[in-house]
Amino acid sequence: MPTLEANPPSTTPSLGTIQETMLITLWARARESLRADAIIRDERSIDLCNAINYDFDRFRAGWKSQIGVAVRDRLFDRIVRDFLKRHPEATIINLGAGLDLRFFRVDNGTVRWFDLDLPDAIALRRIYIKETDRLTFLEGSALDAPWMEYVRNQGNRPTLLIAEGVLMFFEQDQVRDLFDRYSATFRGGEMLFDCIGPLMVRFPFLHDTLPRTKARFTWGVRKKSDILKWGKNWQVRDYRSLLDECPDRWRWMRWCRLVPALRRQFFALHLKCGD
Ligand SMILES: C[S@@+](CC[C@H](N)C(=O)[O-])C[C@H]1O[C@@H](n2cnc3c(N)ncnc32)[C@H](O)[C@@H]1O
Numbered sequence: 001m002p003t004l005e006a007n008p009p010s011t012t013p014s015l016g017t018i019q020e021t022m023l024i025t026l027w028a029r030a031r032e033s034l035r036a037d038a039i040i041r042d043e044r045s046i047d048l049c050n051a052i053n054y055d056f057d058r059f060r061a062g063w064k065s066q067i068g069v070a071v072r073d074r075l076f077d078r079i080v081r082d083f084l085k086r087h088p089e090a091t092i093i094n095l096g097a098g099l100d101l102r103f104f105r106v107d108n109g110t111v112r113w114f115d116l117d118l119p120d121a122i123a124l125r126r127i128y129i130k131e132t133d134r135l136t137f138l139e140g141s142a143l144d145a146p147w148m149e150y151v152r153n154q155g156n157r158p159t160l161l162i163a164e165g166v167l168m169f170f171e172q173d174q175v176r177d178l179f180d181r182y183s184a185t186f187r188g189g190e191m192l193f194d195c196i197g198p199l200m201v202r203f204p205f206l207h208d209t210l211p212r213t214k215a216r217f218t219w220g221v222r223k224k225s226d227i228l229k230w231g232k233n234w235q236v237r238d239y240r241s242l243l244d245e246c247p248d249r250w251r252w253m254r255w256c257r258l259v260p261a262l263r264r265q266f267f268a269l270h271l272k273c274g275d
Helices: 019-033 043-051 063-086 102-106 119-128 146-153 172-185 198-202 247-258
Strands: 091-095 112-117 135-139 159-163 190-196 235-241 266-272
Touching: 019 043, 019 063, 019 119, 063 102, 063 159, 063 190, 063 247, 063 266, 091 102, 091 146, 112 119, 112 146, 119 135, 135 146, 146 172
Parallel strands: 091 112, 091 159, 112 135, 159 190
Antiparallel strands: 190 266, 235 266
16 A cells, blocks of 8 residues: 555654644554554554654553553444444544544545644654545644535535544533534534543543643543533444453453443443434
């Protein structure tokens, strides 16, 4: 596939505060891919980590973040593959894409894919990953209006919006406005995203990699019903705590899933918006 540089050039990234967190998820995927018992394998993430001139070692102690990203990736890949089985000619919009390579992992040959991120994040992405006739990069904020109209004008197809490790950096009103506009623009569209609980926002030191950057979480959700009440006829297609995915890998944290309030601190939600 000629879309990913075979010999990725070395780059020193220049990223804004929240944008830098894309290097945490890249590192976590690379670490996972190096394991003999990896639950997701994405060797190209290793190449990118090697090529990007950044002190990834600062995340070394972050085993909770590392397994959290790996199980979330595995779950999201599974849901996206299932969506593409149901809708082979779909549109997928990946908000806050960072250096995520899901398109290459799940591509079915017919999906039309849009990776959106802020301009400096997309500039770094462009160094390593090339667009194709079915893979488009969009520069801008997920919170600004233009991208929705643009994507809709590319064709009326079943649509899935993905936001992986992104919404916790927004304010609640911004997320609500984004969901309102998406569900009005893409009627019957689906959304797949993860949320953290208020504990993680209030006590950032509980996180084992984010404090190694200057970024901080701003939005935490108590329960999924707090989101469901925003929409008319939104249906839950899937809801699960990330602690339920590969519990053995969570070490002592696997016991947290027995406590409902802790179980809800990391969850993924897959919704279908009403027609
Ligand atoms: C933790 S990273 C996750 C990256 C990617 N989804 C992954 O799983 O590897 C958060 C991403 O959200 C992006 N982001 C933050 N605010 C954004 C905004 N307003 N619009 C678009 N992307 C944004 C950042 O640039 C960063 O790439």
